[in-house]
Amino acid sequence: MTGRVRVQEAFKLALSIMLTFWLALEMDWDMPRYAALAIVVISLGTTGASLQKGVMRILGTTVGLVVGLTVIAVLSQHQWLALGFFCLYFLVIGYFVQFSPYSYAWYVAGFLPPLVWASAYGHGDLSSQTFHYATFRYLETTAGIVIYTLVCALLWPIKAGDQLKKVGAAFLNDVRDLFTVLCGDLAVDPPKKPEPDALQTSVAGRLSQMQGLFQAAYADTPSIQRCKPLWETARINTRALVDALALWHQTIADCRDLDPEKLLPGLSKHLATLDKRLERITALWQEDLVKGDPAKETEDTLLLKKRGIPVRKHTLSTLSHFDRAVFMNFLQQLKILEQATRDLLHSLRIIKGLDAEKEVSVSSPTSDPYESSGWEPQRLRKALFPVLCFIAAYFFWIYVNPPGGPSLPATVISISLSLLTTPISPVLMLIVMLVVMWTVVAPVYFFLMPALSAGFGLLGLIFVYTFVFGYVGAKSPALKLVPILLFVMMTGISNTQAYSFFGLAVPSLMLGLVLIIIAVVHMLWTPSRPERVILGSIKRFFKGCEKVTAAFAYGDPKTWEKGRILRKRYAESFLLPGVRQLAASQKHLDYKLFPDNDPDKVARLIAALHQVIHRFHALAIAFDQVGAKAPDLLNAADPITKTLREKIQSVFKKWARFKPSDTLEKERTAIEKIARNLESRLDAQEEDGFADEEGAEALYAVLGALRGLIQSMGETRESLSSINWGQWQRSRF
Numbered sequence: 001m002t003g004r005v006r007v008q009e010a011f012k013l014a015l016s017i018m019l020t021f022w023l024a025l026e027m028d029w030d031m032p033r034y035a036a037l038a039i040v041v042i043s044l045g046t047t048g049a050s051l052q053k054g055v056m057r058i059l060g061t062t063v064g065l066v067v068g069l070t071v072i073a074v075l076s077q078h079q080w081l082a083l084g085f086f087c088l089y090f091l092v093i094g095y096f097v098q099f100s101p102y103s104y105a106w107y108v109a110g111f112l113p114p115l116v117w118a119s120a121y122g123h124g125d126l127s128s129q130t131f132h133y134a135t136f137r138y139l140e141t142t143a144g145i146v147i148y149t150l151v152c153a154l155l156w157p158i159k160a161g162d163q164l165k166k167v168g169a170a171f172l173n174d175v176r177d178l179f180t181v182l183c184g185d186l187a188v189d190p191p192k193k194p195e196p197d198a199l200q201t202s203v204a205g206r207l208s209q210m211q212g213l214f215q216a217a218y219a220d221t222p223s224i225q226r227c228k229p230l231w232e233t234a235r236i237n238t239r240a241l242v243d244a245l246a247l248w249h250q251t252i253a254d255c256r257d258l259d260p261e262k263l264l265p266g267l268s269k270h271l272a273t274l275d276k277r278l279e280r281i282t283a284l285w286q287e288d289l290v291k292g293d294p295a296k297e298t299e300d301t302l303l304l305k306k307r308g309i310p311v312r313k314h315t316l317s318t319l320s321h322f323d324r325a326v327f328m329n330f331l332q333q334l335k336i337l338e339q340a341t342r343d344l345l346h347s348l349r350i351i352k353g354l355d356a357e358k359e360v361s362v363s364s365p366t367s368d369p370y371e372s373s374g375w376e377p378q379r380l381r382k383a384l385f386p387v388l389c390f391i392a393a394y395f396f397w398i399y400v401n402p403p404g405g406p407s408l409p410a411t412v413i414s415i416s417l418s419l420l421t422t423p424i425s426p427v428l429m430l431i432v433m434l435v436v437m438w439t440v441v442a443p444v445y446f447f448l449m450p451a452l453s454a455g456f457g458l459l460g461l462i463f464v465y466t467f468v469f470g471y472v473g474a475k476s477p478a479l480k481l482v483p484i485l486l487f488v489m490m491t492g493i494s495n496t497q498a499y500s501f502f503g504l505a506v507p508s509l510m511l512g513l514v515l516i517i518i519a520v521v522h523m524l525w526t527p528s529r530p531e532r533v534i535l536g537s538i539k540r541f542f543k544g545c546e547k548v549t550a551a552f553a554y555g556d557p558k559t560w561e562k563g564r565i566l567r568k569r570y571a572e573s574f575l576l577p578g579v580r581q582l583a584a585s586q587k588h589l590d591y592k593l594f595p596d597n598d599p600d601k602v603a604r605l606i607a608a609l610h611q612v613i614h615r616f617h618a619l620a621i622a623f624d625q626v627g628a629k630a631p632d633l634l635n636a637a638d639p640i641t642k643t644l645r646e647k648i649q650s651v652f653k654k655w656a657r658f659k660p661s662d663t664l665e666k667e668r669t670a671i672e673k674i675a676r677n678l679e680s681r682l683d684a685q686e687e688d689g690f691a692d693e694e695g696a697e698a699l700y701a702v703l704g705a706l707r708g709l710i711q712s713m714g715e716t717r718e719s720l721s722s723i724n725w726g727q728w729q730r731s732r733f
Contacts, residue, residue: 544574
C-alpha cells in the first residue's frame with residue numbers, strides 16, 4: 001500500500017466516524033459507540049470486502065438481537081435455564097464460526113444475546129430497557145455501516161476486482177515459473193535452478209489471497225458479479241491447477257532415473273504446450289472483455305485440443321512392475337495437470353466472451369470439491385472453549401459480583417469466540433489493551449476532551465485521532481483496531497457526556513478480569529507449552545494417517561463412496577490441522593532448551609509430513625480412478641493390498657504412540673514379501689492379458705502412488721529419528 005493510498009484510507013475512516021458521531025449527537029442517540037465500532041471492524045482494504053463484512057454484521061446483529069429478546073422474554077426469571085441455553089447456543093455458534101463462509105455473521109450473532117441480557121439485568125422496567133437497547137443498537141450499527149459504505153463508494157473507491165486482477169496475474173506468473181523449474185528437474189542431471197520451495201510458498205500465499213478477493217469482488221465489481229458462476233468455476237480451477245502441480249512435483253523425483261523422455265518421446269513438446277497454455281491463461285486474466293483475434297483463436301483452438309501422450313510400450317514392458325507403476329503414476333499426474341490447465345483456459349475464454357457459456361460445465365459453489373466437510377470432531381472440541389469461559393465467568397459473577405456485573409460473562413464470550421478464528425495469547429491481549437488504554441486513550445479522555453467546549457472541537461478531535469491511527473494501522477491492523485476500538489468504547493461520547501476516573505478504571509478492571517478468566521481456562525483446556533502442542537500435533541497427524549490408510553478399502557460401490565468421504569474427513573480433521581498446528585507451534589519453541597532439536601530438524605520434519613499429505617492425495621486420486629474404471633482389477637488385488645494396508649497402518653499407529661521410529665524398518669521384510677507376491681500376481685495377469693488396458697494403467701498408477709507413499713514414509717522415518725523426543729517429553733516443572 002503506497003503512502004497516498006494510506007492517507008486516503010485513513011481519511012475515509014476518520015471522516016466516516018466523525019460523520020457518524022455528528023449524526024448521533026444531532027439526533028440525540030445515546031449509543032453512538034456501536035456505530036463507530038461497526039465502522040472500525042468493517043474497514044478493510046477494498047470496498048467489496050468492507051461491504052461484505054458490513055452485510056454480515058447487520059445479518060448477525062439481526063439474529064443476535066432476536067435471540068437476545070427471546071431469552072429475556074422466556075428465561076429472564078430462570079438463571080440456570082438461561083445458563084444452559086446459552087451454553088448450547090455458544091457451542092453451536094463456536095462450531096460454525098470456525099469454517100462457515102458466513103463466519104463473521106455467526107460471531108456477531110453469538111456475542112449479542114448475552115449483551116442484550118446484561119443490558120436489561122437489574123432494571124425495573126425490563127421490557128422497556130431491553131427494547132430500547134435492541135432498537136438503538138440495531139439503528140446505530142446500521143447507520144455506521146451505511147455511512148462508511150457511502151464514503152468508500154464516493155471517495156477513492158478501491159475495487160476488489162482490480163486487486164483480484166493484479167494478484168491473479170502475479171499468481172499465474174509464479175505458477176508458470178514453478179512449472180519451468182519443475183520441467184528442469186525432469187532431466188537425469190537437472191541444471192542448477194532456483195529451489196521450488198520458495199515459489200510454492202509464494203503460489204500458496206497468493207492463492208489464499210485470491211480466495212478472499214473473489215468473494216469481495218462479487219460485492220463491488222459488477223462485471224464479476226454478473227458472471228459469478230463462471231468466476232466460481234475459474235476459482236475452483238485455480239485451486240485444482242495448484243494441487244495438480246504439487247502432486248506432479250512429487251512424482252518427478254520418483255521417475256527421474258527412468259528417463260521419462262525415452263518412455264514418452266513427445267514429452268518435451270507436450271510440456272512446451274502446457275507452458276504456452278499457462279502463458280495464454282495469464283494474458284487472458286489481465287485482459288478485459290476482448291474481441292476475437294483470428295490468430296489467437298487458431299492458437300487457442302490448438303491449445304484447447306486434448307492430446308494424448310504416446311508411450312513406448314516396448315520400452316515400458318522392459319521395466320519391472322513397480323518401476324512401471326512409478327512411471328504410470330507420473331503419467332497420470334501429468335494428465336491431471338494437463339486437464340487442469342485446459343479447464344482454466346476454457347473457463348477464462350468464456351468469461352472474456354470468446355466462447356459460449358454452454359460449452360463448459362459450470363460448477364456452483366455448493367459443488368466445490370475443496371469445501372470443508374460439515375462435521376469435524378476437532379471443531380466441536382474447540383467450540384467448547386468459549387462455552388467453558390462463559391461458565392467460569394457466569395459463576396464468578398454470581399458468587400463474587402465483580403465490577404461490570406453481568407457484562408463480565410457477556411464480554412468474556414465476545415472475546416473467547418474471537419479467539420477461535422484469530423488465535424492470540426490472552427495474556428498478551430491483556431497487556432496490549434491495558435497499555436493502550438492508559439497511555440493513549442486515558443490522556444485524551446482526561447486532558448483533551450474536557451477542554452473542548454463545542455461540538456466542532458470534539459468532532460475535530462475524533463477526526464484527528466482516528467486519522468492518525470488509521471494511517472499508522474495500515475501496516476498492522478492491530479495498530480488501528482485496538483486504539484480506535486478502545487477510544488470509541490471507553491470514552492462514552494454522547495450529549496450527556498461526563499468525565500470520571502472510574503469511567504476508565506472500572507472498565508479496565510473488568511477487562512482485566514475478563515482476560516484473566518479466559519487465560520486461566522485457556523491454560524487448563526489447551527497445553528500452553530509449545531513442545532507439548534507439537535507432540536500433540538504429531539500424534540494427531542499420525543493417528544489421522546492411520547485412519548486415512550484404513551479408508552482405502554474397496555468391496556462395492558457403497559464401500560468405495562464411504563471410504564472417499566472418510567478420507568476427506570480424516571484429512572481435514574487430522575492431517576491438515578495437525579501439520580498446521582505443528583508449523584505454528586514451532587515458531588514459539590525456545591530452541592535453547594532443546595539443543596538436540598534445532599530449527600532445521602523441525603523444518604525437515606514439517607516438510608516430510610507435508611510430503612506424506614501430498615502422497616495420500618495422489619493415492620486417493622489414483623484409487624478413485626481405478627475404482628471407477630476397473631473395479632474388478634482392484635478387487636482382485638485387494639487381498640494383497642489389504643495386507644500391505646494393514647502393515648502401513650501398523651507403522652502409523654506406532655508412530656502416533658511415539659514408538660521407536662525404526663518401526664518401518666522392522667516391517668520392511670514383510671512389505672517386500674507382499675511386493676513380491678503382488679509382482680507374481682501381475683506377471684500372471686500380464687500373461688493372460690489385461691481385459692481393460694486403461695484400467696490396467698490406472699491400477700499401475702495406484703501401485704506407483706502407493707510406492708511413493710512408502711518412500712515418503714522412509715523420509716519421515718529419517719526425520720523422526722533425528723528428533724530427541726525425550727527433550728520435548730520431559731517435564732519442566
